[in-house]
Amino acid sequence: MKVEDIEFEVIQDLLVSTVLTITAAMAGGGIGRLSALFLDILFAWAVNLVIGFVIPEKKIGGKLIQILKLEQSKLSFFVMMLVIVVINVLGISACAVVKNVGFSPLFWPVWTGLLPVLMVVGYLAAVIFFPITNAIVRKINQNK
Numbered sequence: 001m002k003v004e005d006i007e008f009e010v011i012q013d014l015l016v017s018t019v020l021t022i023t024a025a026m027a028g029g030g031i032g033r034l035s036a037l038f039l040d041i042l043f044a045w046a047v048n049l050v051i052g053f054v055i056p057e058k059k060i061g062g063k064l065i066q067i068l069k070l071e072q073s074k075l076s077f078f079v080m081m082l083v084i085v086v087i088n089v090l091g092i093s094a095c096a097v098v099k100n101v102g103f104s105p106l107f108w109p110v111w112t113g114l115l116p117v118l119m120v121v122g123y124l125a126a127v128i129f130f131p132i133t134n135a136i137v138r139k140i141n142q143n144k
Contacts (some may be wrong), residue, residue: 001053003141004137004141007137007140007141008133008134008137009049009052009053010049011133011136011137012126012129012130012133013045013048013049013052013088014045015125015129015132015133016048016085016088016122016125016126016129017041017044017045017047017048017092018041018044018045019121019122019125020044020089020092020093020118020121020122020125021037021040021041021044021096022037022041023117023118023121024040024093024096024114024118025037025040027113027114027117028114040096043095043096043099044092044096047091047092047095047096048088048091048092051087051088051091051092052088055087055091057083057084057087057088058080058084060083060087061079061080061082061083061084062080064079064083065079065080078127081123081126081127081130082123084126085119085122085123085126086119088122089115089118089119089122090115093111093114093115093118094111097110097111097114
């Protein structure tokens with residue numbers, strides 16, 4: 001993995017994890033203490049990074065793009081983002097819900113209640129932040 005890819009992963013994951021954490025907090029009744037929110041963002045970011053570095057999301061997305069015969073289509077970007085977001089949101093949200101309610105009877109209703117909104121918000125955040133993150137990475141590496 002190139003340095004630029006790592007930089008992109010770190011920045012994009014932080015931005016998307018922040019949006020997902022704030023969204024989940026708002027869906028759960030609002031943002032409480034900022035220190036707790038900050039720790040939740042760090043937790044989501046750490047999970048997101050592990051997922052991004054361990055699961056071959058781009059390979060999975062590329063395979064789906066091949067199956068759908070979208071290699072030359074502008075839709076390939078949106079399909080790739082969808083695959084990445086689904087993998088990450090499933091992992092982050094499951095870990096966050098386990099952290100907050102454990103494997104109690106609340107796990108399933110809380111997790112499935114959050115998933116639809118987190119999938120939509122996560123997808124929009126990933127698509128919106130993608131060019132911004134690319135620009136930041138280009139700027140970081142401009143003088144190297």
